[in-house]
Amino acid sequence: MPFSRCIPLLLAVLTLGFTTVAAQEGETTSVGGYGEVHYTNASGPDTPGEVNVRRFVLYLAHSFSERLAFRSELELEDAKLEGGEEGGEVALEQLYLDYMISPAFTLRAGLLLPPVGIVNEVHEPPTFNGVARPTFDREVLPTTWRELGVGAVGSIPGSSGLSYRMYLVNGLKADGFDAVSGIRGGRQEGKEASFANPSLTGRLEWARPGLRLGGSFWYGGSANQDPVLGTGSFDNAVALISADARYDVGPLMFRGVVANISIADAENINAAYGSQVGSRITGGYAEAAYNVLSALAPASTQRLNAFLRYERFDTQADVPAGVVKDESLARRITTMGLSYKPVYNVVFKGDYQLQRTAGDGGEGEVLSLGVGYQF
Amino acid sequence: MRGERSEVRRDKCGGKGAFLRACSLPGSSLALRVMLAFLLPLPAYLSPLAAQSASPGKVAKSIDRIFGSGVTIDTLKVDTSFVLRVSKTGTLLGFAQVRNVKGKDQPITYLVAITPANVLKDIDVLVYREPYGGEVAYEPWRKQFRGKSASAPLVVGKDIRNISGATISSHSVTLGVRKALADLTAWHTSGRIR
Numbered sequence: 001m002p003f004s005r006c007i008p009l010l011l012a013v014l015t016l017g018f019t020t021v022a023a024q025e026g027e028t029t030s031v032g033g034y035g036e037v038h039y040t041n042a043s044g045p046d047t048p049g050e051v052n053v054r055r056f057v058l059y060l061a062h063s064f065s066e067r068l069a070f071r072s073e074l075e076l077e078d079a080k081l082e083g084g085e086e087g088g089e090v091a092l093e094q095l096y097l098d099y100m101i102s103p104a105f106t107l108r109a110g111l112l113l114p115p116v117g118i119v120n121e122v123h124e125p126p127t128f129n130g131v132a133r134p135t136f137d138r139e140v141l142p143t144t145w146r147e148l149g150v151g152a153v154g155s156i157p158g159s160s161g162l163s164y165r166m167y168l169v170n171g172l173k174a175d176g177f178d179a180v181s182g183i184r185g186g187r188q189e190g191k192e193a194s195f196a197n198p199s200l201t202g203r204l205e206w207a208r209p210g211l212r213l214g215g216s217f218w219y220g221g222s223a224n225q226d227p228v229l230g231t232g233s234f235d236n237a238v239a240l241i242s243a244d245a246r247y248d249v250g251p252l253m254f255r256g257v258v259a260n261i262s263i264a265d266a267e268n269i270n271a272a273y274g275s276q277v278g279s280r281i282t283g284g285y286a287e288a289a290y291n292v293l294s295a296l297a298p299a300s301t302q303r304l305n306a307f308l309r310y311e312r313f314d315t316q317a318d319v320p321a322g323v324v325k326d327e328s329l330a331r332r333i334t335t336m337g338l339s340y341k342p343v344y345n346v347v348f349k350g351d352y353q354l355q356r357t358a359g360d361g362g363e364g365e366v367l368s369l370g371v372g373y374q375f
Numbered sequence: 376m377r378g379e380r381s382e383v384r385r386d387k388c389g390g391k392g393a394f395l396r397a398c399s400l401p402g403s404s405l406a407l408r409v410m411l412a413f414l415l416p417l418p419a420y421l422s423p424l425a426a427q428s429a430s431p432g433k434v435a436k437s438i439d440r441i442f443g444s445g446v447t448i449d450t451l452k453v454d455t456s457f458v459l460r461v462s463k464t465g466t467l468l469g470f471a472q473v474r475n476v477k478g479k480d481q482p483i484t485y486l487v488a489i490t491p492a493n494v495l496k497d498i499d500v501l502v503y504r505e506p507y508g509g510e511v512a513y514e515p516w517r518k519q520f521r522g523k524s525a526s527a528p529l530v531v532g533k534d535i536r537n538i539s540g541a542t543i544s545s546h547s548v549t550l551g552v553r554k555a556l557a558d559l560t561a562w563h564t565s566g567r568i569r
Contacts (some may be wrong), residue, residue, distance in 0.1 A: 118540075208514070248536065
């Protein structure tokens with residue numbers, strides 16, 4: 001057959017052509033972004049609420065070739081930044097280079113998102129229900145958590161659904177830890193970060209149609225060579241483990257996250273900085289959502305998700321000697337609301353939140369409205 | 376870009392759209408083929424789409440996987456796009472097409488293959504370029520498309536299940552497959568590819 005004899009040659013010819021082309025003409029730049037505007041009223045119907053451009057994020061990426069790409073997110077919080085005023089922040093959320101050696105192994109270096117929980121890596125407003133991110137994703141898992149480092153990402157060959165990320169990054173700084181928000185204040189966020197406590201963080205993930213399960217960890221010291229705390233790399237270790245699940249079936253969507261953070265030397269941290277840091281921080285949330293339009297307008301590709309989320313976490317689940325446990329830090333938050341998505345990249349949201357604690361502080365109520373987009 | 380390349384090849388070899396057939400003509404000496412190897416890519420330098428294709432090796436491997444090895448692949452031209460005609464010892468096995476669809480910000484290169492009865496045989500994600508969402512290339516997700524015809528909805532959340540955390544890619548590839556299946560079916564039904 002004359003054709004078949006030709007095929008290998010022609011394929012070879014084409015391959016040669018493409019290889020040359022790829023080397024010279026592989027560059028593309030892309031711009032994207034996401035943003036969200038919030039209306040929040042935490043003070044009741046008789047007093048005015050607050051309106052805020054919560055986030056405006058520009059996404060800039062460039063592919064130098066099929067293998068080498070740069071990706072970044074630059075964020076403006078609260079619409080503007082003015083000297084001497086509270087609020088407002090301009091910050092890089094991500095900035096890294098990816099070098100793909102194979103689908104199983106891509107090298108990544110730069111300002112990275114520790115792959116813990118759901119929202120830290122996937123934080124665009126249309127991807128989660130509720131105007132604000134889950135409170136757990138602020139006080140326990142400190143989103144948007146980003147640190148500087150290197151690592152690898154990829155899918156595990158032949159596993160059909162398993163993928164991993166593993167990074168070596170700069171550590172947390174214990175002087176920023178506090179009772180209310182745990183490790184949140186200890187993030188260095190890529191700004192002249194100290195590498196005194198190299199930390200490991202990683203994630204293993206399994207995805208099937210409709211289902212994604214993940215397990216994550218962070219381990220690293222936080223002493224930052226403070227003479228009181230120690231000069232070792234792993235002094236004042238913070239050990240975080242977390243598991244999460246997302247499951248969609250028909251019009252129903254479920255997601256949940258649990259996390260546990262151990263700070264074994266919390267007593268020393270509190271002694272050094274006069275703080276009330278818990279030695280164990282733990283909690284999680286579970287959320288169910290139902291696409292109402294699947295019943296009202298089955299032909300529609302739009303979505304109207306009614307959701308209910310219950311969060312329960314405690315930043316002083318255990319306290320070291322010298323700290324009296326504050327029951328008001330054991331928080332229980334119920335959020336219910338609607339997310340209307342005319343297309344999957346745009347969302348209009350509204351929710352009602354009931355905030356309670358294990359202490360005697362009474363209840364808090366928050367009404368929120370918001371819009372969000374990504375592209 | 377592949378358009379320009381094939382045009383050149385047709386001029387040189389006088390083939391009738393099916394460029395793989397063209398080189399069996401007496402005029403195409405080895406020297407000419409070697410020359411073509413260097414000349415053909417030239418117009419491609421002008422096109423930014425060049426980097427957004429899959430290598431022919433990847434395409435051939437995908438065709439082999441879907442239709443079995445030892446098949447003959449001919450290229451047919453429909454308007455400005457190309458369709459691969461797959462046959463074995465003269466029997467038509469089906470058609471396939473390589474396309475791009477925009478993911479979050481990068482193109483996803485995918486292949487759609489149909490049987491002679493216009494039933495979707497399989498899809499392949501040939502090149503995935505985004506940092507997250509590559510699970511659309513996995514077998515458990517792709518196999519949802521098998522057996523679909525152009526009359527199927529092919530909508531995420533209806534007959535195609537989403538991959539949580541890969542929503543944009545799931546939607547993009549599903550939309551792309553729906554369009555490709557509709558086109559291939561229309562072209563085959565109207566006799567533009569046969």
